[in-house]
Amino acid sequence: MLRAAVEAGADxxxxxxxxxxxxxxxxxxxxxxxxxxxxxxxxxxRGAKVLVAINTFARAGQTDLWKRSVDxxxxxxxxxxxxxxxxxxxxxxEAHPRARLHLSVQAAANSSDAIRFYAEAYGVKRVVLPRVxxxxxxxxxxxxxxxxxxxxVFGGLCVMAEGRCALSSYATGxxxxxxxVCSPPEAVTFDRSPEALTTRLGGLAIDxxxxxxxxxxxxxxxxxxxxxxxxxxxxxxxxxxxAMGLLAALRxxxxxxxxxxxxxRGKAYVARVAAAFRAAIDALDxxxxxxxxxxxxxxxxxxxxxxxxxxxKTWR
Amino acid sequence: MSDMPIELSLGPLLFNWPAAQVxxxxxxxxEAAPVDRVYLGEVVCGKRAPLLADALARSAxxxxxxxxxxxxxxxxxxxxxRERRAGRTLAALDDLVEINDISALADRxxxxxxxxxxxxxxxxxxxxxxxxxxxxxxLCANVELPLTSIASLARDCPTLELEVFAxxxxxxxxxxxxxHARAHGRHRDTCQYVCDQDPDGMAVRTLDGQExxxxxxVQTLSHGVQIVDLxxxxxxxxxxxxxRLSPHTCDMAAIAFAFRRFVDGEIEAAxxxxxxxxxxxxxxxxxxxxxxxxxxxxxxx
Amino acid sequence: MxxxxxxxxxxxxxxxxxxxxxxxxxxxWRGPVEALLTLSLRGLARRCPxxxxxxxxxxxxxxxxxxxxMPIAFTLAPHPQHGxxxxxxxxxxxxxxxxxSAPLVDLLALFDGSxxxxxxxxxxxxxxxxxxxxxxxxxxxxxxxxxxxxxLLPLPAGHDAANAILAHLMRAxxxxxxxxxx
Numbered sequence: 001m002l003r004a005a006v007e008a009g010a011d012x013x014x015x016x017x018x019x020x021x022x023x024x025x026x027x028x029x030x031x032x033x034x035x036x037x038x039x040x041x042x043x044x045x046r047g048a049k050v051l052v053a054i055n056t057f058a059r060a061g062q063t064d065l066w067k068r069s070v071d072x073x074x075x076x077x078x079x080x081x082x083x084x085x086x087x088x089x090x091x092x093x094e095a096h097p098r099a100r101l102h103l104s105v106q107a108a109a110n111s112s113d114a115i116r117f118y119a120e121a122y123g124v125k126r127v128v129l130p131r132v133x134x135x136x137x138x139x140x141x142x143x144x145x146x147x148x149x150x151x152x153v154f155g156g157l158c159v160m161a162e163g164r165c166a167l168s169s170y171a172t173g174x175x176x177x178x179x180x181v182c183s184p185p186e187a188v189t190f191d192r193s194p195e196a197l198t199t200r201l202g203g204l205a206i207d208x209x210x211x212x213x214x215x216x217x218x219x220x221x222x223x224x225x226x227x228x229x230x231x232x233x234x235x236x237x238x239x240x241x242x243a244m245g246l247l248a249a250l251r252x253x254x255x256x257x258x259x260x261x262x263x264x265r266g267k268a269y270v271a272r273v274a275a276a277f278r279a280a281i282d283a284l285d286x287x288x289x290x291x292x293x294x295x296x297x298x299x300x301x302x303x304x305x306x307x308x309x310x311x312x313k314t315w316r
Numbered sequence: 317m318s319d320m321p322i323e324l325s326l327g328p329l330l331f332n333w334p335a336a337q338v339x340x341x342x343x344x345x346x347e348a349a350p351v352d353r354v355y356l357g358e359v360v361c362g363k364r365a366p367l368l369a370d371a372l373a374r375s376a377x378x379x380x381x382x383x384x385x386x387x388x389x390x391x392x393x394x395x396x397x398r399e400r401r402a403g404r405t406l407a408a409l410d411d412l413v414e415i416n417d418i419s420a421l422a423d424r425x426x427x428x429x430x431x432x433x434x435x436x437x438x439x440x441x442x443x444x445x446x447x448x449x450x451x452x453x454x455l456c457a458n459v460e461l462p463l464t465s466i467a468s469l470a471r472d473c474p475t476l477e478l479e480v481f482a483x484x485x486x487x488x489x490x491x492x493x494x495x496h497a498r499a500h501g502r503h504r505d506t507c508q509y510v511c512d513q514d515p516d517g518m519a520v521r522t523l524d525g526q527e528x529x530x531x532x533x534v535q536t537l538s539h540g541v542q543i544v545d546l547x548x549x550x551x552x553x554x555x556x557x558x559x560r561l562s563p564h565t566c567d568m569a570a571i572a573f574a575f576r577r578f579v580d581g582e583i584e585a586a587x588x589x590x591x592x593x594x595x596x597x598x599x600x601x602x603x604x605x606x607x608x609x610x611x612x613x614x615x616x617x
Numbered sequence: 618m619x620x621x622x623x624x625x626x627x628x629x630x631x632x633x634x635x636x637x638x639x640x641x642x643x644x645x646w647r648g649p650v651e652a653l654l655t656l657s658l659r660g661l662a663r664r665c666p667x668x669x670x671x672x673x674x675x676x677x678x679x680x681x682x683x684x685x686x687m688p689i690a691f692t693l694a695p696h697p698q699h700g701x702x703x704x705x706x707x708x709x710x711x712x713x714x715x716x717x718s719a720p721l722v723d724l725l726a727l728f729d730g731s732x733x734x735x736x737x738x739x740x741x742x743x744x745x746x747x748x749x750x751x752x753x754x755x756x757x758x759x760x761x762x763x764x765x766x767x768x769l770l771p772l773p774a775g776h777d778a779a780n781a782i783l784a785h786l787m788r789a790x791x792x793x794x795x796x797x798x799x
Contacts, residue, residue: 001760018671029757035667057439060461061468087442107437110393111400113419120422121446132395132492160536161393163437165489166460167529170538170611173604177437178460185750192746198523202610205523215739218749221489226521227531228499234520234531235495238739264753266760269733300736316493316504 002039002050004267009278012049012257014082015039021069022053023106024264025180037076049079054092055104056180057085067091074099082128083107084163089122103127105152106163106176112144119147126150128259130162134313135246139253148256154273154297155261157241157309159221167220171202183219199223207238214238214303222302238303244280244294246311251284269300322548322579323558324572325353325479327456328389328414330487330562331532332364332511335371341563342375346382349569350576351561354379357389357406359416359435361494361533362399363507365391389414392435393490393534412453421450429453434481434560435490439465441472454479456560459486462608463546463554470555477557482544483571483592484562485517485530485537485599486611495531504534515565516598527599528612540602543592543615545585548578566595589615640688640706647689647704654691654702661762662697668762669697675754678714683707684721685744695755715747730760 005013016022018030031039040050052073058066066085070092073081081099083089084106092101103109103118105128118124126148129138142149158165162176169175172187183201191198199207199218206223209215216222216238225234241261243250250258258281260273280293298306309315326345329338345354356372356379358365376386394403394417406413407423415421416433424430432438432447434456444455454477457466470478481487494504496511496518511518517530517537527539544551544559551559559575561568574591577583583591589601604613662669669676676696683690692703692711705711719727723742726732734756737743745752 003763026753026757029671057437058442060440060465060472063440063442085437085439085443086446087440087444090442090446107418108393109418110395111419113394113400113403113422114417117418117422130492132393137395159493160489160491164393164435166458166486166611167488167536169460169605170486170488171528173608173610175460177439177458185753186748188749190745190749192744197741197744204526204528208523209741211741213741215741217735224523225528226523226525227518230499231523234499235491235493235536264757265735266733266756267730267763269736272733299740300733302735302739304739310492313505314503316497 001267001270002043004271005274006043006046006048008271008274010048010260010274012051012079013043014051014053014259016053016055017069017072019065019069020059020180021056021066023055023104023176023180024053025056026185026264029264033072033076036072036078040076040078044077050076051080051082051102052076052078053082053104054088055082055084055106057106057177058087059178063087063091067095070096070099080126089118089124093122097123100125102150104163105130108132108161108163110161112141115141115145115147119145126256128152131158131241132161132310135249135253135311136313138250138255138311142254149254150257150259151243151250151255152241152261153243153247153250153258154241154277155265156217156302157236157239157307159236159309165221168201171204171220173202183217188218214305216302236307237305239305239307240301240303241309242294242297242301242306243308243311244277244290244297246308247277247280247290248284250311272300273297320552320557322551322556323352323479324350324575324579325355325456325558325560326351326568326572327481327484327560327562328355328357328359330360330485330535330537331515331517331564332361332509333515334512335368337515338368339371339375341568342372343378344569345572346375346378346384349572351384351572353385353387353558355387355389355414355431357414359389359392359433360490360535361511362391362394362396362402363504364509364511364533365399365402385412387412387414387431389433390416390420392416392433392487393492394419395492414456424451427451431456431479434458435487438469441469444469444473444476448473448476453477454558456481459488459542459611460605463550463606464608466556466606467554474555478555479558479560480544480551480556480606481542482559482561482575484542484564485539486542486602486605487535487537487562488529488611489536491534491536494534495536496533499531507533530598538602538611539599540612540614541592541597541599542605542611543589543601543603544606545578545588545603545615546606547585548581551579564598566597570595637688643687643689644704644706651701651703655700658693658695658700658702659698662695662700665762666697668758669695671758671761672754675714675751678748678751679712680751680755681705681711681713681716682724683716683718684724685718686720693755695758713747714751715745715749717743717745717752719743727756728759730763 002013016030054069082102082104084104103124108130128150168182174184187202189200197209221235222238280290407420414431414433416435431454456479497507500510511533517532520529530537578588601615603615605611680693
């Protein structure tokens with residue numbers, strides 16, 4: 001998958017170790033130590049960077065696992081460690097002062113004040129913004145901060161501020177912050193009847209689809225609920241983020257890197273999305289129009305639908 | 317230290333109540349509720365804050381005169397310039413304040429004492445020590461944390477006062493989007509303060525009709541009402557120094573009384589639950605998180 | 618979506634009485650097919666041990682893969698040494714950790730990574746019943762292995778031409794109306 005991304009034109013690739021230290025702790029995914037070393041060597045040979053996500057919150061009394069992951073990433077010559085937990089950041093900063101640190105979206109640093117704190121306290125060099133800010137707000141924020149800013153442009157859309165959401169653990173006992181997973185697969189079931197497919201999480205019916213309806217991820221924020229006398233997608237419909245139409249605006253705002261979500265998805269997805277964004281960014285660099293790239297990826301979207309999310313203010 | 321009485325705190329009001337109701341509520345707390353500490357301030361939505369400023373200022377005086385410790389709480393997701401200005405003003409205070417977003421630390425004088433609120437992500441002793449080095453004297457544990465983690469924090473940071481979210485709908489999520497406005501077919505910027513229609517949050521049911529969540533503007537809470545009913549000895553053993561009661565429209569003075577008697581060993585857990593149910597809380601009683609399970613697990617099971 | 622004029626033979630058959638005859642025939646001839654598929658699976662386990670290691674406890678699980686357009690299904694036991702693939706009647710009883718159902722071309726494309734599993738799920742061409750975590754583990758393990766079609770099907774190994782022809786056939790087969798198959 002890392003290879004697919006680099007070959008399709010990604011400048012950097014995020015990866016994680018195969019344990020709960022990263023926020024994609026799904027079965028069968030991620031690298032062990034030897035694989036990480038090998039992948040980093042391969043990527044460096046291609047001029048690409050490897051960023052290691054150690055972006056969950058360490059469990060009390062067991063913080064050594066997170067510290068060892070930081071050591072492993074440094075030993076593997078990773079180009080940066082991306083973290084959210086104050087304890088992990090502090091350890092990385094003290095134990096490996098020369099390691100480059102990025103702030104994960106899970107830290108939900110959504111203002112220049114928060115960013116300043118992380119930069120001054122831990123020497124953070126780059127911050128991935130939570131998906132709660134509009135494009136003009138991002139532009140204003142970048143003017144106030146010396147730290148590089150990275151923004152999500154494609155893929156799954158957390159409608160809650162990342163790292164500030166416990167919906168998953170309320171229903172299942174596991175969540176991104178506690179265990180590196182949202183809607184853990186072992187808690188998901190699909191009940192199929194001739195009339196409908198009912199999605200359940202921890203036994204709770206969170207969506208019911210007729211034969212022709214598109215599906216979304218079985219997450220609570222994309223579920224259908226009864227509230228205020230209506231049965232509807234209360235938080236957000238099953239849609240994915242696609243901000244390709246805002247690439248030019250984000251670049252003008254000073255965004256240094258754009259990020260595609262999809263570490264738990266397949267090579268087919270990674271290759272197509274990375275190639276489309278590479279082509280769009282190169283087109284921007286030439287001063288060309290990017291419109292023709294914008295509709296290329298719709299079939300990969302949740303529910304087959306896309307949104308620019310919070311980047312457009314009316315989303316709120 | 318283990319036989320020190322467990323303190324009771326009243327958390328910040330999370331809902332949009334009219335100013336007069338807010339003032340009357342805190343007047344009753346000042347007069348009749350056996351709580352040691354009261355957190356004040358709008359932590360959910362900056363649009364509500366100006367409507368409450370005067371009522372909260374007067375309430376602070378009244379609560380202080382009644383012998384309660386008053387602690388101002390910061391916004392949980394300050395985004396726009398007005399919210400951030402409010403955060404900086406609060407951070408500049410020399411008094412003890414509660415911080416609910418890391419941004420407040422950027423402007424806090426290093427070493428000035430503060431409480432780390434439950435909406436901060438402190439999941440381990442390393443993170444707690446980072447905050448203590450900057451002045452954190454008390455931590456209200458994130459609601460997801462099991463008691464084993466809280467005990468581990470207490471062992472590693474013995475001087476840190478640990479508070480636990482003990483009563484009320486659990487604050488589960490924050491968003492840039494206002495779900496009250498969305499349910500009413502509006503945007504956040506033109507919300508007309510529709511969240512005031514649901515003083516305990518807007519009930520959310522699953523497709524099978526099961527009560528599940530509650531919406532409070534940009535915040536999502538549990539429908540179930542958290543109750544910490546573990547024996548006081550177990551709580552003390554884990555290092556818990558205070559229980560936080562989160563304001564709802566039910567009789568909070570009566571709830572504070574029940575908890576006071578419970579932590580003093582005068583009533584059992586079943587009696588605490590019965591006393592709390594007597595006040596008509598907005599949802600079923602839940603307590604799964606502290607036991608390391610799903611938060612919605614019923615308190616009696 | 619482009620419409621194909623002719624459909625592959627099996628897909629042209631609607632489920633019904635003909636299916637029972639077809640199923641009986643396929644079951645009767647399953648021996649050599651099972652042997653070839655099992656051999657292929659074990660060969661894969663030797664070549665890509667890391668992919669099987671990713672399965673963890675699910676090495677001992679049995680999956681049911683049910684092509685939506687065929688009267689039979691396959692059971693897959695992805696054990697690195699004792700792995701096996703069996704042909705069973707659609708709907709036959711058995712203990713499976715999960716059942717994955719999709720048109721055959723999509724199932725094959727999912728296995729070699731040329732079709733995005735989540736996208737297939739969003740458009741409802743794939744159905745999962747049972748332990749969703751087990752299915753994710755299998756999918757992620759396969760994704761990690763950089764498989765091609767010839768690695769999965771019992772064809773002479775290393776024939777790029779065979780792979781190219783297969784890939785072409787797969788692409789052609791996938792250009793079909795979305796309805797009528799599932």
